[in-house]
Amino acid sequence: MRKANSTNSINETRLHLLCGMSHALSVIGGRWKASILFSLTDGRKRYSELRKDIPGVSERMLVAQLRELEADGLVERTVFPEVPPRVEYALTDFGRSTQPMLREISAWGAKHRKG
């Protein structure tokens, strides 16, 4: 019989926590990703709207971060075959599932600044 929290099980749990943590941060931790995710909670937006909505992003970074969010399944991209081109971005269900987490992180961060 083995103690419920032996060193091994502590380490396994911690490893698991750390693994999830580092993955989550790699998904939402980019310089502009929170901005994008917050912006898209208003609803779907086209590329140019996002650019206006997020002051300071360069086109390169906006595209790069959108592609990563898309690859990770948080955002879906829809291309309309028109000229001039129209591309819309929207949160997926999974993208929306970040909201509670993002809000908790924000709340904690805001608390610290005052403290």
Next chain:
Amino acid sequence: MRKANSTNSINETRLHLLCGMSHALSVIGGRWKASILFSLTDGRKRYSELRKDIPGVSERMLVAQLRELEADGLVERTVFPEVPPRVEYALTDFGRSTQPMLREISAWGAKHRKG
């Protein structure tokens, strides 16, 4: 009279969220910070114990991240005037307040990997 959620107030709210967010990530987002914070939930530890407990950290990084956590008030450092030197690190109350957030981030990240 001004609509309750005019563009301005949306932006103010979003700015506030983003500000807290980026601050929080700068505090907990370092490569080894989560490892340190999780390790110290077991209780206070001395430097050499942390090093053993966190496989892969270099001394430079361990010290650097500990100093940042200390500067941000998450960790307290106690030096015992002995030879050879003994230095212990422990979570502050504020450091402990990160736990729910860290766990939520981990849980979200773990969910995604399977998804």
Next chain:
DNA sequence: TCAAGTACTAACAATAAAGTAAGTATGCGC
């Protein structure tokens, strides 16, 4: 023919974060 509008893409520069390897300080016991 040519500018306009939209959504990019590419090449390169700068900055930030992390890693590597070796060295330092201190006093105790031999």
Next chain:
DNA sequence: GCGCATACTTACTTTATTGTTAGTACTTGA
């Protein structure tokens, strides 16, 4: 005096992330 143990420093290299600037593709309307 000399090595040992602990907790760091320092200097330097590598890698990752972000920024800057300029250019591309496509079709419509003047």
